[in-house]
Amino acid sequence: MAQSVIFKSSIGKKAIMAVTGLFLITFLIVHCTINAMIFYNDGGATFTKYAHFMGTNPIIRLMEIVLIAGFLIHIVDGLLLWKQNRDARPVKYAVNNPQANSKWYSRSMGLLGTLILIFLIIHTAHFWIPNRWQQGLTNWENEIDLYARMLEVFQNPWVVLIYVAGCVSLFWHLLHGFKSAFQSLGLNHAKYNRLIEISGIAFSILVPFLFALMPVSIYFGWIK
Amino acid sequence: MKFHLKVWRQKNAKDPGRLVDYTIDNINPDMSFLEMMDVLNDELIRKGEDPIAFDHDCREGICGMCSMYINGRAHGPQRAATTCQLYMRSFKDGDTIYVEPWRAKAFPVIKDLVVDRSAFDRIIAAGGFISVNTGQAQDANAIPIPKADADRAMDAAACIGCGACVAACPNGAAMLFVSAKISQLALLPQGQPERYTRALNMVKQMDEEGFGNCTNIGACEAECPKEIKLTNIARMNREYLTAAFIQE
Secondary structure (H helix, E strand, O other): OHHHHHHHOHHHHHHHHHHHHHHHHHHHHHHHHHHHHHHHOOOOHHHHHHHHHHHHOHHHHHHHHHHHHHHHHHHHHHHHHHHHHHHOOOOOOOOOOHHHOOOHHHHOHHHHHHHHHHHHHHHHHHOHHHHHHHHOOOOOOOOOOHHHHHHHHOOOHHHHHHHHHHHHHHHHHHHHHHHHHHHHOOOOOOOOHHHHHHHHHHHHHHHHHHHHHHHHHHHOOOOO | OOEEEEEEEOOOOOOOOEEEEEEEOOOOOOOEHHHHHHHHHHHHHHOOOOOOOOOOOOOOOOOOOOOOEEOOEEOOOOOOOOHHHOEHHHOOOOOEEEEEOOOEOOEOEEEOOEEOOHHHHHHHHHHOOOOOOOOOOOOHHHOOOOHHHHHHHHHHHOOOOOOHHHHHOOOOEOHHHHHHHHHHHHOOHHHOOOHHHHHHHHHHHHHHOOOEOOOOOOHHHHHOOOOOOOHHHHHHHHHHHHHHHHOO
């Protein structure tokens, strides 16, 4: 009963979006914290220590598979919802004024998600894919120097711009997604709604800002 | 007052339909939008033309019939009001006004501005009965209900099933309507016996009717003439997800 109801129903699909979304938010916390080690500005010593742990620890590598699954489910489920929602209104309004009743970023989660996906492909092609490729299936210690690679990749101003644009898309996506996840799971309570909303805004600003600061700092040579 | 109207005309469900221009003059600013439409129809009938079909009934904001999408808004620009509660003084003299039917796959157009909203009736029917004791009606005070719960249930029960939530939702979702109907019973002791089957069955019917999925945009809440709150949708999600895990 539970399986068919969850995977086929509208509310079930929304719950899956919410659970995977919250899971991806926890990933952002880990990813951002570890990358922020570059701000020690110690030639990458601290960053490399943690990056090495993340690239070689078996539990982390196992969670990496769960993370990929999380991304795929979030993306596929999102596309399914987008298609169903588009089909629910075959004839469009000749005149529509949605800005009078809702926020543009709430209505554009599919578009923002697609922009983030494009960024994600570029981003993994820069770091994650070449690293795992060199490690192969067994030789996990044979990592690439991610810090040196960062310094090299972020010399190109276009790359820096793409990364900043990716972070801006992430900001808008999170601004709706964070609090929306709680609503979809039915976690709505007069006492805690304000807390969820404020945490959502703070998280949406802080995490993409820190991420964007990384390529910018390297490009301007604040971090060497 | 003088207005340039662009009204959706569609002979029947199969006709592709189109916007037709009308100009109307000498409109009293204190006329309701529906009365302005009556004047227009009167002119059309006198000219021997087919009058514009539109739904209306109580004309006092309680029946939910007057479905019109006016200048890109469900029931027009006024907050917490139906079309019959919208007055021509809300517009400027010489304005161009677009009038369209609700647009949703689950609300097919019957004629002009009239859409078939029986999908809502089928969702209500799917909710089924509530168990009550037979015999004499018991004393109203016999069942203790906290005031706050009674208020929340009454707020949900204010839903008039007009469909503005579906019309305004970019996804064509009916969740504000269904959540109001689920909430009004889930909050009260009388609704407890069938609480979870009701949530499962009503949501199942909603999905089968071809409504879209809620993405928490909030346009429904902003356009609802009865100001039904999004908290009802969260409650419906909670009821449904709980039901999905505990029902056999």
